[in-house]
Amino acid sequence: xxxxxxxxxxxxxxxxxxxxAIELNPKWATPWYCLGNLLQDxxxxxxxxxxxxxxxxxxxxxxxxxxxxxxxxxxLAKRDDEASELYREALKLSDTREMPYGKxxxxxxxxxxxxxxxxxxxxxxxxxxxxxxxxxxxxxxxNGLSALLEPLRRRS
Numbered sequence: 001x002x003x004x005x006x007x008x009x010x011x012x013x014x015x016x017x018x019x020x021a022i023e024l025n026p027k028w029a030t031p032w033y034c035l036g037n038l039l040q041d042x043x044x045x046x047x048x049x050x051x052x053x054x055x056x057x058x059x060x061x062x063x064x065x066x067x068x069x070x071x072x073x074x075x076l077a078k079r080d081d082e083a084s085e086l087y088r089e090a091l092k093l094s095d096t097r098e099m100p101y102g103k104x105x106x107x108x109x110x111x112x113x114x115x116x117x118x119x120x121x122x123x124x125x126x127x128x129x130x131x132x133x134x135x136x137x138x139x140x141x142x143n144g145l146s147a148l149l150e151p152l153r154r155r156s
Contacts, residue, residue: 002034011042029060036066040073049073064090068136075143087140087148094133109133110149114141 002017015038021031036052039045050073056066071086097109104112109130117138125131125138140148 002031002038006034006038006042011038014038015043027059029056029063029066032056032059033063033066033069036069036073040069046073046077062093064093064136065132067093068132068139072139084145084148087145090136091140091148094136097130097133100130109137112137114138117141 002014002021005011005014005017015035018031018035018038021028022035025031032052033056036049036056039052040049050070053066053070053073056063057070060066067086067090071083071090074080074086075083091110094109099105099107099109099112104116112134117134120126120131120134121138121142125135140146
């Protein structure tokens with residue numbers, strides 16, 4: 001419900017919906033993650049967003065997405081060392097995913113060219129995990145952090 005409300009720019013209601021979901025199940029990472037996105041992107045409440053991302057990470061240590069969004073938040077706050085470390089952790093969790101379709105089907109998402117990622121950024125990332133991974137790779141490429149990918153490439 002919170003995601004729909006946020007898409008409709010009913011941000012206060014979205015926040016209430018996320019908080020209700022957290023109240024019902026505080027160990028569920030998704031509402032913590034979505035609340036962090038809302039607090040960061042719509043309300044500019046960065047300290048609260050950081051707390052939400054950290055709670056999402058504590059709930060689900062296998063998802064790269066709260067790590068990546070927390071890294072983005074820390075990079076904006078000029079906390080570059082912390083941001084780089086979190087980007088590395090997020091990449092370790094997503095480095096084996098291949099592009100499932102399109103021009104680069106079968107290529108590791110971490111190896112997609114910047115122009116292709118820029119196209120998705122302009123046209124819209126697909127829904128779901130693949131879209132979130134593409135957005136993460138675009139953010140890394142766009143922010144000049146591609147060197148973070150080198151250790152992953154050497155492993156494969």
